[in-house]
Amino acid sequence: MPMSDGPVGGPADNPPSPASPPAWRWRLPGPWRVGTALVLLMGSVLLIVSENSSGGTDLRPGRYNDLASLVNNESRRVKAQQEQVAALTAEVETLTAGVQNEEADETRRQADQLRGAAGLEPVNGPGVTVTLSDAPIEDINALSTDDLNPFVVHQQDIQAVVNALWSGGATAVTVQGQRVISTTGIKCEGNSVTLQGVPYPQPYVIAAVGDQTALFQALQDDPVVQxxxxxxxxxxxxxxxxxxxxxxxxxxxxxxxxxxxxxxAIN
Known part of the structure; x- marks a missing residue:
């Protein structure tokens, strides 16, 4: 508790002699002292809440100066989560393999037969690669119009190429090196495309395994690709x-x- 700044105990017209030891007493804190303590306490609580909410990440997304920084940061975060998922999946498969009964064995055999069709097995072979990219940046900066749509790659452009390759008999398709399966979503977010939760900047590389002639012809026949x-x-x-x-x-x-x-649907 704070103490007073001077001696107390004598009348104003009869102060104690200099030789007398000063007398001190405790004084209750004033309102401003209570307010200061409350402000410090609230500040500490806010810091703790911010740390827990951020989970170790930056709560100020405005600090990113360019798209590449944002993409790289998000890619690292997603990669770490994917590694965690892979480890948990391997653990689940190990535990599942330890279950020994006829019904479980038959279910595993059926699942193994479908792994290739589901895209869960690697595929290698001849094929084609298509690369899509925005117009040169110097050309975009020199534009006299605000409509940039014709000059950049959109998700429908990537989807059109992927769909054309499927229709051409592709046995496997990748976008930015990531395997595309029936549930894969390709989403455009700002100046990047998000694939399976990971944002990628252009250029966009789409590759397919299959008969080259059939894949080439399918690309030429697709009206959106045309x-x-x-x-x-x-x-x-x-x-x-x-x-x-x-x-x-x-x-x-x-x-x-x-x-x-x-x-x-709600009944």
Whole structure:
């Protein structure tokens, strides 16, 4: 508790002699002292709440100066979570394999037969690679219009290429090296595309394993891909388009989440 700044106990007209030892007494804190303590306490509580809420991440997303920093940060976070999922999945598979009964064995045999079709096994072979990219940045900066849509790659452009490759008989497709399966969602968020929870900047590399002639023809026949190629050939737009025949395309096994989330109608 704070103490008074001077001696007390004598009348104002009869102060104690200098030789007398000063007398002190405790004084109750004033309102401003109580307020200071409360402010300090509240500040400490807010710091603790912020630390718990952030989970070790930055609560001020505005500190990111460019898209690349944001993409790299999110990619590292998702990669760490994917590694955790992989470890838990391996543990579950080990525990499942330890269950020995006829019904469980038959279910495992059926699941193993479907792994390839579900994209859970790696696939290698000849195929094609398609690379899509935005128009050159210097061309975009020189534009006199605010409509940038024709000059950048959109999710529908990527989806059109992927769908054309499937229709051409592709046995496996990857986007940015990630295996695409029936539940994969390709979403455009700002100037990046999110695939299986991971944001990727352009250029976008789409690869497929399959008969090269059939894949090439399927790309030429798709109307959305045709429209994109027209824009790529237009010098005033010049979005990137590159098609390469590959002797070997390596499509890794899908290693993402397999659980499905869906809505149910209310009766």
């Amino acid at each position: 429209g994109y190629q027209v824009d790529a050939a237009d010098p005033e737009i010049s979005v990137g388009w590159e098609l390469t025949l590959e002797n070997l395309v390596q499509a890794p096994a899908y290693d993402g989440l397999l659980d499905l989330a869906y809505a149910e």
